[in-house]
Amino acid sequence: MADRKPPQDKEPGLGAKIAGFGVTFGTMFRKIETEQYPEEKRPTQLRFHGRHQLNRHPDGLEKCVGCELCAWACPADAIFVEGADNDDAAGERFSPGERYGRVYQINYLRCIFCGLCIEACPTRALTMTNEYELADDNRADLIFTKEQLLAPLQNGMLAAPHPMVEGMEERDYYQGKVSQATPEQAAWMDQRERELAAADAAHDGKDPA
Amino acid sequence: MGIEEKLPAGFLLTTVEQIAGYMRKSSVWPATFGLACCAIEMMAVGTPDYDIARFGMERFSATPRQADLMIVAGRVSQKMAPVVRQVYDQMPEPKWVISMGVCASSGGMFNNYAIVQGVDHIIPVDVYLPGCPPRPQMLLNAILELHDQIQNSKLGVNRVHAARAAEKAALEATPTHAMKGLLA
Numbered sequence A: 001m002a003d004r005k006p007p008q009d010k011e012p013g014l015g016a017k018i019a020g021f022g023v024t025f026g027t028m029f030r031k032i033e034t035e036q037y038p039e040e041k042r043p044t045q046l047r048f049h050g051r052h053q054l055n056r057h058p059d060g061l062e063k064c065v066g067c068e069l070c071a072w073a074c075p076a077d078a079i080f081v082e083g084a085d086n087d088d089a090a091g092e093r094f095s096p097g098e099r100y101g102r103v104y105q106i107n108y109l110r111c112i113f114c115g116l117c118i119e120a121c122p123t124r125a126l127t128m129t130n131e132y133e134l135a136d137d138n139r140a141d142l143i144f145t146k147e148q149l150l151a152p153l154q155n156g157m158l159a160a161p162h163p164m165v166e167g168m169e170e171r172d173y174y175q176g177k178v179s180q181a182t183p184e185q186a187a188w189m190d191q192r193e194r195e196l197a198a199a200d201a202a203h204d205g206k207d208p209a
Numbered sequence B: 001m002g003i004e005e006k007l008p009a010g011f012l013l014t015t016v017e018q019i020a021g022y023m024r025k026s027s028v029w030p031a032t033f034g035l036a037c038c039a040i041e042m043m044a045v046g047t048p049d050y051d052i053a054r055f056g057m058e059r060f061s062a063t064p065r066q067a068d069l070m071i072v073a074g075r076v077s078q079k080m081a082p083v084v085r086q087v088y089d090q091m092p093e094p095k096w097v098i099s100m101g102v103c104a105s106s107g108g109m110f111n112n113y114a115i116v117q118g119v120d121h122i123i124p125v126d127v128y129l130p131g132c133p134p135r136p137q138m139l140l141n142a143i144l145e146l147h148d149q150i151q152n153s154k155l156g157v158n159r160v161h162a163a164r165a166a167e168k169a170a171l172e173a174t175p176t177h178a179m180k181g182l183l184a
Helices: A014-027 A069-073 A116-120 A170-174 A183-206 B016-026 B038-046 B081-090 B101-106 B136-151 B156-172
Strands: A052-054 A079-085 A099-107 A126-128 B030-034 B069-073 B096-100 B127-129
Touching: A052 A099, A069 A079, A069 A116, A116 A126, B016 B136, B030 B038, B030 B081, B038 B069, B038 B096, B038 B101, B038 B136, B069 B081, B069 B101, B096 B101, B096 B136, B101 B127, B127 B136
Parallel strands: B030 B069, B069 B096, B096 B127
Antiparallel strands: A052 A126, A079 A099
């Protein structure tokens, strides 16, 4: 078998070899498709599943009612929620209605960004952003707490806790009758701030440690 | 006092550490350690679309002895664990580990007897990268994070001191089982 040579066609000429380099040469003039990642970030698709966000009503009250449906829906057990009662008398109203999410944690080292929590959420409190830069050097910092997940305050919003808009019920919030925080709510916030400052001052005077 | 005060910072007075850090971070050679679906995204980072060669990392080596960085991409099963450890041990110092994806980082959604609940049970991890799987940009982001760590790593005596300090801090920290409160 060793003496049998493979059938040889005509040796390709020099022209064919140079023509092969033509492909290489031509590629130099083609548009570069590489995404220059850290400098130029290509936007994700609008529906990309990124980091979560806890939304707010237009007056700044939180939408989360602490029902834990997201935690139940989560296939990876990445979400931990603990609800608590809103208490108007004590000045602790975080959401319209009865309950709010007192503790909200998402473990991003378990979360698989499937979006089942978003589907489960009955008040659209939990949605996903397009943010994806989450790498970190330890496990503890990748458990995001409520403060990190809450949406930033937009124009016309006041940070919870504060009372609901005067004369509105929980239902009115979902029917879009609340458009922004009212002066009454702002006044309540101011008064609470003064009270807290006064309490602090009294505490400092009483306990000169 | 002298000329060093007149010069802009970091122009002439970069320490040897900084130079070494720059050299190291500019040509990190990854060892291929694709274990599952995350490996597909890791391969995508090598394509012209994302082009990991921009960071001097295009040489994915199949030999751990010629690699500095282990990208553990995918769930590590109990059966694979000794292999991961052996490959890590075969890599020469200095070496780094990126735990790519939630499965490698913490077991992810596979909270069961077959999967190691986080590759940091077997090998020290430098950067944890969430995502299932992480998109190529997320891996590049993790690599840049690692570059930061490499750039600021210490050498020689400083390295020993840093390691001692880290160990002391770890020993003094409250162990997880003794922590009170929320630890979801």
